[in-house]
Amino acid sequence: MARDDETTIFTKILRNEIPCHRVYEDDHVLAFLDINPIARGHTLVIPREPAVTLDQLSAESAAAIGAVLPRIARAVMAATGAKAFNILQNNGAEAHQAVMHVHFHVIPKHADGSGLGIGWKVEKLGDVADLAKAIADAV
Numbered sequence: 001m002a003r004d005d006e007t008t009i010f011t012k013i014l015r016n017e018i019p020c021h022r023v024y025e026d027d028h029v030l031a032f033l034d035i036n037p038i039a040r041g042h043t044l045v046i047p048r049e050p051a052v053t054l055d056q057l058s059a060e061s062a063a064a065i066g067a068v069l070p071r072i073a074r075a076v077m078a079a080t081g082a083k084a085f086n087i088l089q090n091n092g093a094e095a096h097q098a099v100m101h102v103h104f105h106v107i108p109k110h111a112d113g114s115g116l117g118i119g120w121k122v123e124k125l126g127d128v129a130d131l132a133k134a135i136a137d138a139v
Helices: 009-014 059-080 129-138
Strands: 022-025 029-033 043-047 084-088 104-109
Touching: 009 029, 022 059, 029 059, 043 059, 059 084, 059 104
Parallel strands: none
Antiparallel strands: 022 029, 029 043, 043 104, 084 104
16 A cells, blocks of 8 residues: 655644644544635545555545545535535646645535636547446456
8 A cells, every 4th residue: 555655744634743623533534624725614534544645545544534525525514504515636746636645625615606616628538438448447
């Protein structure tokens, strides 16, 4: 399992070397408010396991995060009054990952427009039977 061998801000938070505004924690997961939020209530959900990207995360930690994400999203919505939200998760610098430790953003979308803005450039699907087979075989 690849590990977050570099000390990141998240490993420092997990070791209680840096304070944070915790909203949830258990044996596998920690959730806390983002210090650079793009909306009121922007919350980060991280595994205690120090994997860099989602594909390197153990099944146990992935399941723990998957189980808690809906609960955190409901809590963020209830606390902020937002009616919509995004879950954002980036893997690798090329995909805009800034902290090299797996993390999920729960970002409420508020009536004032604050929250995540996304541009979605659609590409033609074309003939992808070989691609679908290659992905299925890799699973």
